[in-house]
Amino acid sequence: MIQIYTGDGKGKTQSAIGATIRGAGHGLPVLFCQFLKDDSSGEISILKELKEVEVFHAPKDYGFYFQMSEEEKAFTKKEAKLLFNQVIEKAKVKFDGDFLKRNEEFDSAIAKSSVTTLGDREEMAVKGIIVFDELLVALDLGILEEDDVRNT
Secondary structure (H helix, E strand, O other): EEEEOOOOOOOHHHHHHHHHHOOOOOOOOEEEEEEEOOOOOOOHHHOOOOEEEEEEOOOOOOOOHHOOOOOHHHHHHHHHHHHHHHHHHHHHOOOOOOOOOOOHHHHHHHHOOOOOOOOHHHHHHHHHHHEEEEEEHHHOOOOOOHHHHHHH
């Protein structure tokens, strides 16, 4: 299952956390990754207490991207790519490597930029959940490269 939350305003992170908690409540393994936030955000301390949830986050609070120097932006990009790759490698091991296959439905959902649920619910129940909070923001700012994400 792939869920994509977009739009201005509140609700995207809350929805992602809700999906995380719901999956963990059903005993599913969850990889929860936040870009552009460190472990000081309130939700992280609670998620870390759930045995089914493994939390990944930025090593520090970077502040607002538009206020960063070019050197800080380059560092942020490097750290975000390392974080993304760390989660992908963990997912390949934890979910038998085939959980992350790209398909046309995923590409279509990205293109539509809407709240979308795709895939087979049974497949999710067998494998687990990966949450990338702020992934589309990281892509929009150029912190992560679209090709790197799509070709994973």
